[in-house]
Amino acid sequence: xxxxxxxxxxxxxxxxxxxxxxxxxxxxxxxxxxxxxxxxxxxxxxxxxxxxxxxxxxxxxxxxxxxxxxxxxxxxxxxxxxxxxxxxxxxxxxxxxxxxxxxxxxxxxxxxxxxxxxxxxxxxxxxxxxxxxxxxxxxxxxxxxxxxxxxxxxxxxxxxxxxxxxxxxxxxxxxxxxxxxxxxxxxxxxxxxxxxxxxxxxxxxxxxxxxxxxxxxxxxxxxxxxxxxxxxxxxxxxx
Amino acid sequence: xxxxxxxxxxxxxxxxxxxxxxxxxxxxxxxxxxxxxxxxxxxxxxxxxxxxxxxxxxxxxxxxxxxxxxxxxxxxxxxxxxxxxxxxxxxxxxxxxxxxxxxxxxxxxxxxxxxxxxxxxxxxxxxxxxxxxxxxxxxxxxxxxxxxxxxxxxxxxxxxxxxxxxxxxxxxxxxxxxxxxxxxxxxxxxxxxxxxxxxxxxxxxxxxxxxxxxxxxxxxxxxxxxxxxxxxxxxxxxxxxxxxxxxx
Ligand SMILES: Nc1ncnc2c1ncn2[C@@H]1O[C@H](COP(=O)(O)OP(=O)(O)OP(=O)(O)O)[C@@H](O)[C@H]1O
Ligand SMILES: [Mg+2]
Numbered sequence: 001x002x003x004x005x006x007x008x009x010x011x012x013x014x015x016x017x018x019x020x021x022x023x024x025x026x027x028x029x030x031x032x033x034x035x036x037x038x039x040x041x042x043x044x045x046x047x048x049x050x051x052x053x054x055x056x057x058x059x060x061x062x063x064x065x066x067x068x069x070x071x072x073x074x075x076x077x078x079x080x081x082x083x084x085x086x087x088x089x090x091x092x093x094x095x096x097x098x099x100x101x102x103x104x105x106x107x108x109x110x111x112x113x114x115x116x117x118x119x120x121x122x123x124x125x126x127x128x129x130x131x132x133x134x135x136x137x138x139x140x141x142x143x144x145x146x147x148x149x150x151x152x153x154x155x156x157x158x159x160x161x162x163x164x165x166x167x168x169x170x171x172x173x174x175x176x177x178x179x180x181x182x183x184x185x186x187x188x189x190x191x192x193x194x195x196x197x198x199x200x201x202x203x204x205x206x207x208x209x210x211x212x213x214x215x216x217x218x219x220x221x222x223x224x225x226x227x228x229x230x231x232x233x234x235x236x237x238x239x
Numbered sequence: 240x241x242x243x244x245x246x247x248x249x250x251x252x253x254x255x256x257x258x259x260x261x262x263x264x265x266x267x268x269x270x271x272x273x274x275x276x277x278x279x280x281x282x283x284x285x286x287x288x289x290x291x292x293x294x295x296x297x298x299x300x301x302x303x304x305x306x307x308x309x310x311x312x313x314x315x316x317x318x319x320x321x322x323x324x325x326x327x328x329x330x331x332x333x334x335x336x337x338x339x340x341x342x343x344x345x346x347x348x349x350x351x352x353x354x355x356x357x358x359x360x361x362x363x364x365x366x367x368x369x370x371x372x373x374x375x376x377x378x379x380x381x382x383x384x385x386x387x388x389x390x391x392x393x394x395x396x397x398x399x400x401x402x403x404x405x406x407x408x409x410x411x412x413x414x415x416x417x418x419x420x421x422x423x424x425x426x427x428x429x430x431x432x433x434x435x436x437x438x439x440x441x442x443x444x445x446x447x448x449x450x451x452x453x454x455x456x457x458x459x460x461x462x463x464x465x466x467x468x469x470x471x472x473x474x475x476x477x478x479x480x481x482x483x484x485x486x487x
Contacts, residue, residue, distance in 0.1 A: 052391045053387075053390070053391040054384070054387045054388055054390075054391045055387075068393070069391075070392075071388075071391060071392070073388055075384070078382070078384050078385055078388075079384065079385060079388045081385070081389075081402065081403065081406065082484035083406040083483075083484050084402075092402065093392050093393065095398070096392055096393035096394045096395070096398060097393050124483075124484060126484055144393075
């Protein structure tokens with residue numbers, strides 16, 4: 001279970017405090033697959049940074065249950081190590097969790113075959129395109145068999161074909177016990193992966209405007225139909 | 240291509256130098272022409288004594304650079320990584336950097352005697368301070384995201400240093416090393432000139448006061464310059480190899 005209670009987060013910029021969250025609550029049950037939808041600058045990434053422990057500068061309580069928490073950061077450039085090859089970048093995290101490297105290599109090989117990756121992972125991250133780096137970051141997030149998975153716009157740089165391949169891939173790898181939080185701008189892309197959608201809005205602070213659970217719908221199709229209408233334009237969302 | 244342009248530059252400089260010598264703008268007694276310098280260097284090579292001076296000076300510089308690296312690089316990384324330490328020692332290191340290293344030479348002469356150890360001691364003082372300052376400051380300025388992110392992925396402190404901090408420090412280490420090397424060259428040559436070295440390029444320069452061999456002085460100055468170039472070029476090569484992700 002993931003529990004965010006009375007979260008307060010301020011940013012200090014240009015000599016003044018800018019409040020992003022002030023008393024934000026969210027509870028996510030174990031093994032729930034939840035999508036966070038919000039326009040740019042609403043605090044999605046900030047929320048994931050706080051959940052993953054990257055950002056420790058906040059007030060309130062955040063508790064997150066899980067042995068292995070995996071976070072795919074939005075900025076893949078800054079979170080891959082340019083001095084290691086992509087393969088090493090991916091496999092390294094298994095070491096941090098005392099998981100076998102040989103088994104990791106076999107797993108990675110399977111992943112590569114399933115998604116039909118057409119570039120070599122022996123390259124260094126700076127040799128890749130933005131989309132290819134995103135694929136590497138996604139593989140790294142999945143390689144150490146996490147039980148909580150935080151994904152920040154995981155497909156934003158992928159072409160339509162790769163997006164479809166990854167959604168199929170994730171459908172297979174979103175096992176029953178895995179808890180997922182995924183940020184996105186568009187519902188139609190990720191609808192099949194989710195069983196809950198939370199829509200955020202930032203006015204003077206960020207708060208939840210809508211919380212849609214699959215269990216409240218008669219059928220999966222009905223839920224997905226609603227979710228696929230979520231999309232954000234320049235001025236707010238339409239649903 | 241690059242060599243070609245560099246060669247043209249060097250050739251032009253030597254030509255201008257020769258023309259100045261011909262025009263006798265400076266008194267020829269104090270101003271050696273390229274021709275005299277070449278003739279003198281052939282004589283020096285045949286004599287062989289210059290090689291003893293050269294070897295000893297390079298040896299002293301190398302010892303200074305190696306020992307100061309062994310101390311200064313880990314210290315710099317530690318101070319930069321543990322930002323809290325940096326906040327305490329930053330001002331002190333900056334103060335030490337502001338002391339011209341050579342002023343501690345008399346003290347070291349008393350403590351260690353007029354041998355190599357006091358000379359190398361001064362160079363160590365200067366280089367270590369420079370290494371610590373540049374490396375720790377460089378790391379301190381580095382955006383913390385990658386470190387925080389890898390920590391959140393489960394890396395422990397040792398893994399963080401080995402996998403992230405060391406590599407983030409490396410570009411700053413290379414810059415610091417280049418500064419430390421030029422400082423060591425200055426300090427070693429100057430201390431050779433000051434007190435009691437029997438051999439060394441600094442001693443050789445100093446001896447001109449007795450021998451008045453101006454072409455010899457010119458050759459020695461050129462050799463000292465070339466030592467700097469040699470060290471610098473080696474470090475630039477090393478930098479390209481080690482910090483490959485930056486140049487791309
Ligand atoms: N380091 C920072 N300093 C100051 N303000 C910040 C900082 N990081 C984020 N912010 C502010 O916090 C707000 C939320 O940023 P965040 O990155 O969480 O948005 P987001 O919802 O992920 O947006 P996007 O869809 O563009 O990724 C933004 O308005 C931004 O200006
Ligand atoms: Mg974001």
